[in-house]
Amino acid sequence: MAVWALGINHTTAPLDLRGRFAFALDQIAPTLQGLRGSFPARHPAVEAAIISTCNRTEIYCAGEHPALDHTLGWLAQTGGVTPSMLQSHAYTLEDGTAARHAFRVASGLDSMVLGEAQILGQMKNAVRAAESAGALGRTLNQLFQRSFSVAKEVRSATEIGAHSISMAAAAVRLAGQLFEDLAQTRVLFVGAGEMIELAATHFAARNPKAIAVANRTHERGEALAARFGGEVMRLGDLPERLHEFDAVVSCTASTLPIIGLGAVERALKRRKHRPMFMVDLAVPRDIEPEVKALEDVYLYTVDDLASVVQTAQANRQAAVAQAEAIIDAGVQSFMHWMDQRDPVKGSVPLIRQLHAQADTWRSAEIARARKLLARGEDVDAVLEALSRGLTQKMLHGAISELHAGNAEQREQTAETISRFFLRNKS
Numbered sequence: 206m207a208v209w210a211l212g213i214n215h216t217t218a219p220l221d222l223r224g225r226f227a228f229a230l231d232q233i234a235p236t237l238q239g240l241r242g243s244f245p246a247r248h249p250a251v252e253a254a255i256i257s258t259c260n261r262t263e264i265y266c267a268g269e270h271p272a273l274d275h276t277l278g279w280l281a282q283t284g285g286v287t288p289s290m291l292q293s294h295a296y297t298l299e300d301g302t303a304a305r306h307a308f309r310v311a312s313g314l315d316s317m318v319l320g321e322a323q324i325l326g327q328m329k330n331a332v333r334a335a336e337s338a339g340a341l342g343r344t345l346n347q348l349f350q351r352s353f354s355v356a357k358e359v360r361s362a363t364e365i366g367a368h369s370i371s372m373a374a375a376a377v378r379l380a381g382q383l384f385e386d387l388a389q390t391r392v393l394f395v396g397a398g399e400m401i402e403l404a405a406t407h408f409a410a411r412n413p414k415a416i417a418v419a420n421r422t423h424e425r426g427e428a429l430a431a432r433f434g435g436e437v438m439r440l441g442d443l444p445e446r447l448h449e450f451d452a453v454v455s456c457t458a459s460t461l462p463i464i465g466l467g468a469v470e471r472a473l474k475r476r477k478h479r480p481m482f483m484v485d486l487a488v489p490r491d492i493e494p495e496v497k498a499l500e501d502v503y504l505y506t507v508d509d510l511a512s513v514v515q516t517a518q519a520n521r522q523a524a525v526a527q528a529e530a531i532i533d534a535g536v537q538s539f540m541h542w543m544d545q546r547d548p549v550k551g552s553v554p555l556i557r558q559l560h561a562q563a564d565t566w567r568s569a570e571i572a573r574a575r576k577l578l579a580r581g582e583d584v585d586a587v588l589e590a591l592s593r594g595l596t597q598k599m600l601h602g603a604i605s606e607l608h609a610g611n612a613e614q615r616e617q618t619a620e621t622i623s624r625f626f627l628r629n630k631s
Contacts, residue, residue: 206344206546207271210303211280211295212256212263215317218294220508224489225284228257229458230330234338236283240264241340243279248272252342254335254349256310258327259400259456259488259507260317265307267344273297304539307348308532311356313365314525317511318372320365323399325356347542355535363527373404375510376484377411380452383482383503387411394418395443395455395463397425400486404454409433417450419443421457444468448475456486464492466499473501484510566598600626 213223228236237253244251251268264276281291298306306315311328313320332349335341341349360366377387384390392413394401397420409416416435420426423437430437438446440463447453447468457463464483469492473481483504485492490506497504574591578584603626606618 206267206269206543208265208267208300208303208344208348208543209271209273209276210263210265210298210306211273211277212261213291213295214261214263214315215508215511217296220488220490220506221494222284222286222294223260223262225286226257226262226280227259227488228255228262230334233257233331233334234340237335237338237340239283240276240279244268244272244275248275250342252345253340254331254345256328256331258324259486261310261315263310265303265345265348267342267348271299273299300543301536301540304348304351305532305536307352308355308535311352312359312528312532313356314359314528314532317507318375320524321371322360322366323371323403325353326399329353344543348539351535351539355532358531358535359528362531363524365524365528371403371407372400372486372507372510373407376404376454376486376505377407379484379503379505379510380408380482381411383480384451387413389414390451391415391449392417392452392454393443393447393450394429395440395453395491396420396457396487397422397429398456398458400456401454402429404456404484404486405429405433405435408452408454413452417446444471447472450481451479452482452484453492454484454486455491457491459487459491460489462490462493464496466493466495469496469499469502473499476501563599566595570594570598 213226233255236255240253241251248268248270251266251272254265256263264280266272266276277292277295277297278288281288284291309315311325313322313324316324328349332341381387388411390413392408392415394405394417397418405416416430416433417438418426418430418435419438419440421440423439427437443464455464478501480501480503483492483496483502485504485506488507492504496502570591573594574587577587577590603622607615607622610618
């Protein structure tokens, strides 16, 4: 069995390219079905999972033989780019390196924000989606369950999470640099997902003058707004009310921008060009990139926040070293599990063959004993014959090997047979 993975993330691909390969959670199941159905007949029953967040899109697969080229070609076609274009921004991994990458992602070591915990929840959601789609088999299930276990150990045994600043906290820090007093600002959150909930929690801690939530689903937006004592507004009202807010944080699953250049220009005019702070945490973008060029707008994307998440370097590197050691042990354990199930390297297939051979011998001797009993033979004599027959079958191969080969080979065979059959000999 082979495991392979490919992906793009915040270090290998620009934001707009990542946006082409962003999959909402409800798109995962049909996308996985399309991927698995695309493999040729020589790659039957390929397992697959897709992790798609604002910072990465990754595909993990397991099958009898690796098929990285096919997987990359399929993903390129899905995103409407050429395979060579995607390949220039993608990373491809196999077996141990794929496992190591999954463990590092789950542990927060491969994130823009070192040690951030949100990615672990996103990975678990992706695994549940793959399970629901029937795309997850024994191998990938082992890979992900072990990645979750490693991530838990990393967080409990190291200080990796203590030396991080979340994307939401970074946004608040940037807003604090622009506005003298955040308590005098009006903040609008567009969307009501996990990222917006996290951002709203951080901003609410600074007691802004007003909070509003605009969301496509009114009920969900209302529930989030109620938590922070804010108001809910319809997404369709956003262009007319944009001027009311000093800070706008957006993160929706829309495939097209929902805040355009024209709407922001009109808002600035009504604000008499008082500055606006905007954070676009969505991939693909929620806010048109041209907005960034406006003189009185301070627009930040997920990639722009990278410079804000720097923390104490010495402490961070010590925690990373500890985490990498835990990950190394996890990778070795997973690869050992894989080897055990390899038809060439592993012992599991041999164990199964031994059990099958023993069952064949047992069935033959039982059938022979039943015939003797049916003919009225003495029970003790039949049992004696059954046990003798099984013993002879089990020892026949070993005894034959003892008589075969030269003296050196016979001596090695004798040592092996003694170890197998005479372990309790005093």
